[in-house]
Amino acid sequence: MPRVGLDPAAVVAAGAALADEVGLPHLTMGLLAERVGVRTPSLYKHVGGQEDLQRRIAALALGEAADAVDDAVRGRAGRDALAAAARAFRGFVLEHPGRYAATIGMEPSGPDDPLALAGRRLLDAFTAVLRGYGIGEADVDHALRMLRSLCHGFATLQTANGFQWSTDIDESFEWLITFADRGLRAM
Amino acid sequence: MPRVGLDPAAVVAAGAALADEVGLPHLTMGLLAERVGVRTPSLYKHVGGQEDLQRRIAALALGEAADAVDDAVRGRAGRDALAAAARAFRGFVLEHPGRYAATIGMEPSGPDDPLALAGRRLLDAFTAVLRGYGIGEADVDHALRMLRSLCHGFATLQTANGFQWSTDIDESFEWLITFADRGLRAM
């Protein structure tokens, strides 16, 4: 039995990649095992099971999304920052639909759960965008939720093919950025 | 063997109700069979299988959501209409999270698929809201997608417990309605 040299991180990374390829619902332990070159039960030496796997994929995805948004925002402010953040976020979701789907409905088990930390980082990245608009203390949380709903809603609807009719989707997204920017500036 | 008197509609309705109670992922054929008082295989006399069941639940949900939004909007215009529609939509999703979840990622098989018709009705209801704002022809589709992303994103994030921190969620939703209203009026 040649050792493959797996570790939890490798399994999770492979699982995330596979989820992006075949869709989260079709990510099965057997398929993942085949992908990493072991028999199914061997996976349980590295992850606790499907739920644990999905949880770790979710944490990975949120961390990557936070990195992407962070990078995009760095050095920008105002509308530039907003547009860069929104595009980076949507780009990430479209490029990694499977791993992003793993984050939906996943609740951190505690405040030091890696999932919670990654989620916090993503949130902070968007908070930085708002800072450039000089939003009042009382409105920051609401504005954050609005931005998050917009980006999350748009991106998930698009990956689900939820926009049926013909108008160009990228154009709609740019329109939406402009809409949000104007609204925030008008506060 | 006492006949139970099932038909597809009854099975779908029970399935939708059960999905709301236990969550869509936990809706199993066995559980549904028990709920309607037959053995599992008997369900297949009424629906084609899990995928068909979910499809029908989705169509039911979209139709009900369209009804709810339609009713809410009737006789209102402008901000009143927008607020009523948004609240009705979110209310529906929060009250029926399971059946609404069934609609996500579900693509109509053709233009006369009941799913497509129900989706169209829901869309029309929101289009009616926009009419009151006198949005230009070129912007209607974008604005519609924006509203949909906002409502869908907010509602699904809320049902997934995606809003962690403490600020009141209903308050955020009202804030969001105001934000959208101001943006639309400023066009």
Next chain:
DNA sequence: GCCAAAAGCTAATCTCATTAGCCTGAGCTG
């Protein structure tokens, strides 16, 4: 070289979805 733990594996179990094939009762026909 020896030992313990880690990392594989096979075999077995359990839950579900789905299919095959049987049975019956309800309604219609003669």
Next chain:
DNA sequence: CAGCTCAGGCTAATGAGATTAGCTTTTGGC
């Protein structure tokens, strides 16, 4: 009223997937 048909139930069987138990082998530290 007897008999036919078929829709709607049922039991039994199959097959996918997740998971667990328990065995074996490699690997790293002494």
